[in-house]
Amino acid sequence: MKSISLIQFLIEARRKGQLNAELSLLIEVVARACKRIAVATGKGALGDVLGGAGTDNVQGEHQKKLDVISNEILLEANAWGGHLAACASEEMEDPQPIPDAYPKGHHLLLFDPLDGSSNIDINVSVGTIFSVLRCPDGISQVDAEHFLQPGVEQLAAGYVLYGPRTLLVLTFGHGTHEFTLDREIGSFILTRRDIRIPEETAEFAINMSNQRHWQPPMKRYIHELLEGSEGPRGKDFNMRWVAAMVADVHRILTRGGVFYYPLDTKNQAQGGKLRLLYEANPMAFLVEQAGGAATDGHQRIMELQPTGLHQRIPVFLGSREEIELVTRYHQQDQTSS
Ligand SMILES: O=P(O)(O)OC[C@H]1O[C@](O)(COP(=O)(O)O)[C@@H](O)[C@@H]1O
Numbered sequence: 445m446k447s448i449s450l451i452q453f454l455i456e457a458r459r460k461g462q463l464n465a466e467l468s469l470l471i472e473v474v475a476r477a478c479k480r481i482a483v484a485t486g487k488g489a490l491g492d493v494l495g496g497a498g499t500d501n502v503q504g505e506h507q508k509k510l511d512v513i514s515n516e517i518l519l520e521a522n523a524w525g526g527h528l529a530a531c532a533s534e535e536m537e538d539p540q541p542i543p544d545a546y547p548k549g550h551h552l553l554l555f556d557p558l559d560g561s562s563n564i565d566i567n568v569s570v571g572t573i574f575s576v577l578r579c580p581d582g583i584s585q586v587d588a589e590h591f592l593q594p595g596v597e598q599l600a601a602g603y604v605l606y607g608p609r610t611l612l613v614l615t616f617g618h619g620t621h622e623f624t625l626d627r628e629i630g631s632f633i634l635t636r637r638d639i640r641i642p643e644e645t646a647e648f649a650i651n652m653s654n655q656r657h658w659q660p661p662m663k664r665y666i667h668e669l670l671e672g673s674e675g676p677r678g679k680d681f682n683m684r685w686v687a688a689m690v691a692d693v694h695r696i697l698t699r700g701g702v703f704y705y706p707l708d709t710k711n712q713a714q715g716g717k718l719r720l721l722y723e724a725n726p727m728a729f730l731v732e733q734a735g736g737a738a739t740d741g742h743q744r745i746m747e748l749q750p751t752g753l754h755q756r757i758p759v760f761l762g763s764r765e766e767i768e769l770v771t772r773y774h775q776q777d778q779t780s781s
Pocket residue numbers: 534556558559560561562651687688689690705
């Protein structure tokens with residue numbers, strides 16, 4: 445079978461009118477930057493990229509060297525492209541506009557440059573997540589407020605998983621597609637077109653150590669899963685947790701399943717653990733385009749109106765039937781209280 449590179453795939457999509465030239469160029473530049481992140485990640489101690497950077501990010505989290513390196517690679521690669529008005533990153537307090545001297549475009553790029561950074565030092569999978577929005581017309585300077593668009597406004601979203609294989613998973617609203625980096629030729633090659641998530645599953649992903657901090661509907665739902673074939677669900681469930689959202693979501697896009705990061709008493713004050721703009725929205729877009737569902741326990745993530753650049757929310761995503769059930773439990777709890 446003839447292989448199709450990412451560039452050929454994007455050209456084909458442009459011919460079908462699914463995306464414009466500037467957006468396809470932007471996706472290509474992000475993919476190229478991620479190849480550099482893959483090289484840095486793969487070097488580990490040889491490249492002096494392991495361990496802490498000795499700094500904290502805007503959210504008070506300790507930055508790893510690779511968090512900082514990946515952020516710089518993405519910023520630098522995109523500065524010259526001519527397809528962007530500004531970038532926002534989980535690692536930066538404020539958006540970074542494209543400098544005046546550089547060519548500017550009509551898009552806003554948001555990213556989590558390195559997701560699952562606690563995995564770096566132990567050589568377990570990490571990833572990059574990105575989301576693309578249209579920059580509103582007629583503004584003289586891009587501010588944080590211009591990024592506060594609901595997920596349904598995303599033009600494209602994707603992630604790159606740095607695992608045994610480096611994979612790019614992408615959507616621009618016409619299905620979710622997977623590309624594998626062929627390291628010998630240096631290109632991303634289409635390996636799965638139109639990924640589908642099965643509606644049912646018997647596999648869930650959650651950090652069980654937080655169980656005693658969850659709210660009652662979450663405790664009830666997981667308790668029923670754990671009762672397995674002897675409980676109300678009448679079947680046994682398996683559990684997995686990689687502690688890198690990219691890897692956990694990729695498993696769901698490969699063999700189905702669900703991923704949960706609910707509200708708990710530890711993350712309640714900040715609204716949840718995962719970031720709406722850099723993690724939840726792009727993953728929700730990819731999952732919905734593959735036939736799955738994504739909610740915050742009450743409503744569709746992609747319809748939430750963001751209120752802050754670094755806003756966090758609870759996340760429930762994956763196989764449709766389970767997401768509908770866990771969301772129903774949360775909604776029932778809200779109406780009864
Ligand atoms: O360590 P915990 O609480 O299980 O959380 C794991 C979650 O935190 C994250 O690592 C957050 O991502 P960052 O590494 O980008 O901060 C998610 O990828 C993952 O799902």
